[in-house]
Amino acid sequence: MPELPEVESVCRGMNAARLQAPVEEVWRSALPLRIGKAWQEEGLEALTPGTDPGRVTRRGKYILWAFEGSTLLIHLGMSGRILICSRDERLAPHTHMCVTLADHRDVRFIDPRRFGGVKFGRSSTLWESPPLATLGPEPLDLTGEALEARAGHSKRVLRDVLLDQRVLAGVGNIYAVEALFLAELHPLLEASRLRASAWARLAAAIRSVISSAIEHGGTTFRDYRDASGAKGGHQHALWVYGRAGEPCRRCGTTLVGFTHQGRSGVFCPHDQKRPRSRRVV
DNA sequence: CAAGAATCCTGAATGC
């Protein structure tokens, strides 16, 4: 489940691989990818041989690979992965895109569940339309004020608000659940009940958990691997995610699992109480 | 407009 720290690790790996040789060939499987079905301004065939690749950057969970005024946008979805290998390497099952460079290396997009997607378009217009245009702020420089401005009136529960990419870009279920634990806020608390101090605490917790996970190279729960095939290390640093029924690392209380909106979550009933008062400080 | 529900996938984990 690649979220921001995993996507960041993939981007760093792609840049470290020094992908500088011009494009020789681009291939795309015929199978549909889920994300970006509506993105059809310019097909991948517009990425023509001879084009020079540029740097790889990131916005939220989207990978942006620059090519002379155009950008290849990649979303890893649930099970997506980038593989850099020799062009002679056999195509792994579920390979959906392959960019062959003149130095005989391939950059491949592999995605068994096909929840990810790729799109190629002019860099100038890419930012003006969804999904990039509607993304919320980046978590690393998030403030409590920004969070409150975007979600302070919402009747949704905190966990769901943090998953909304328009509120905040790049956070998924793992880091939403972890950040709420660090901020000592109940995941099923209604967002509109929080006061400014609680929003500030939550923003700080998000910055903290995201930067820590980046330092660990992301979290590998099941599928995730970086561009060199390595697992992340943050799964060993998780406080609550995936630990329902186990003791809280801070207080020893048995952690409680829940399902809301079809998404699982975990919290500590001692450290993340549901307050009785109307406003949560 | 906001919020919830349904949708799409396959591999891993679980159940019998």
Added chain:
DNA sequence: TGCATTCAGGATTCTT
């Protein structure tokens, strides 16, 4: 052991 069932979840589209 083997087969069938359940689960996991991001973004988009549809419905209320």
